[in-house]
Amino acid sequence: MQTMMQQMINGLSLGSIYALLALGYTMVYGIIKLINFAHGDIYMLGAFWGYYAINYLHFGFVGALLSAMVMASLSGVLIEYLAYRPLRNSPRIAALITAIGVSFFLENGMSFLFGANARNFPQVITTKTYYFFGVGISNVQLLILFTSLVLMVLLQFIIKQTTMGKAMRAVAVDPQAAQLVGINPDHVISFTFALGSALAGAAGVMIGLYYNSIDPLMGMVPGIKAFVAAVVGGIGSVPGAAVGGFLIGLLETGVQAIGLSAYKDAAVYLVLILMLVVLPAGLFGKRQREKV
């Protein structure tokens, strides 16, 4: 029972990181139908910014987190402007290849500039572990859970309550009709990238703090798993991405806990395939009827 609770807590911490990443995927996919392969690398950029901000600019945790979010959203908007916008009306597979190209570029560019080896993330917060009924939870885990929940609530507020959020939902449903009522889709898409990338940047700083190690290729696998989480939750749905992220995190730690850690990635993909076959629209997605 205790081990189970312990794994639950570890799974939730990991899951909230996946959930933050999955939110970015799901928003971008919902609006321009592009699997943004470079999203995992934005998360890496956020982690690296956090590393340099703490080590050289002597920022605290909050400063590093907020500045990483700003930097990540700037790079997200820039990537969208330079690489994805020219391909707005091209076949989707071309945009996808461009996204992969951007991902390669960021990974290898960072390896080239800063070296490919892993480095220790500065521990701005000394880890303390609290015990409740024999279940340990560290302050870093609490911080990750708390910060992610705050960010998710904030995101939900932006999407549901603000004018920009309304415009985002409008463009996601029908870009042409949105244009007719005076929404500039380019602005909305830039804003979507800014929001999603900010969440990824925050996730990057927090994972650095949690795992204590960052490297230029760190975004690849979590990026793909977060995409899986977004698909499981129902792509295009914001609550779905959050729930999907937590589910994938719990599944991964669960499989590890029963001693099959070598197969944890396979388990994630197996769940994905089963999910797609049984419920292709995901947990929270809308089913679309086929019209002849």
Next chain:
Amino acid sequence: MLKNLRSKLSWLAIMVGGFILINVGVLTGVINTFIENALVTVGINIILAVGLNLIIGFSGQFSLGHAGFMAIGAYATAIVTQNMATPLGFYLAMALGVVIAIVAALIVGVPTLRLRGDYLAIATMGAAEIIRVVINNLKITNGPAGMFNIPPLASWPTVYILMCVTTVVIVNFIHSRAGRAVMAIRDDDIAAESIGINPTKWKLAAFVLGAATAAIGGSLHASYLQTIAPSDFGIMNSISLLIIVVLGGVGSMTGTFVAAIVLGIIDTALQNFGTLRMVIYALALILLMVFKPSGLLGRYELSFGRKRRARKEAASS
């Protein structure tokens, strides 16, 4: 039959000509081991990418799991030829790899080919990753360390001939009734179904044929390089094959050849740049896609039959 004879002979002449050209190059020493290596890599990539182009370009199924089927072929060859290091063993191993890949493609394809577009891509990617994780944990495949000292039974002529054979098989498939059915499903599956084409059956046929050629490519890869590891068959490898297909033009076999050769040249030329190589490669990819989204050749195909027909029409009018 006779009508197409001249175009068929032209193709045969090109294949034989290419073979003689490489042979002369090797004999005179123009093609050293380094260039031969690069050429064989291009050849294997062509085998793999032609199969992937059949799946993506002609049957419209977005598969991101090609490296998984390649891994099956490679490991089947490695395991069998280590116990039976003869040319016969090599071809038996290749056949075994193809059969296992076909079975795997059926298992993966039957449930997932109902999905469309990006969902199918993610599902096939997941399937390929499952294959890789299983190989990573089996005893017979030597786990994450991979297999080495695989007997070198595939030389460049083997790769060249198999490249020609697989391409001819796939191009003939495309030009047959099956190919037309598959393309009809790609363009509009409901319309195709209404004229009596079974979409599931033909999509699966294209997928299985693509997987079989991937196994052949993997088999050659294992035998030529003599070492394989599960990490050689990850998502990135599926993606680099996808890049060849998209760069050449989705739905153009000629484009696949051109792109594989162009990328091979870029790769070889940038060999000395170290980490910068991948940066330049990535930039080249982004720029090519931004300025030429339909790929180098779009849907253009080199065809002697069509050229001759066009000349005849011009002469008669």
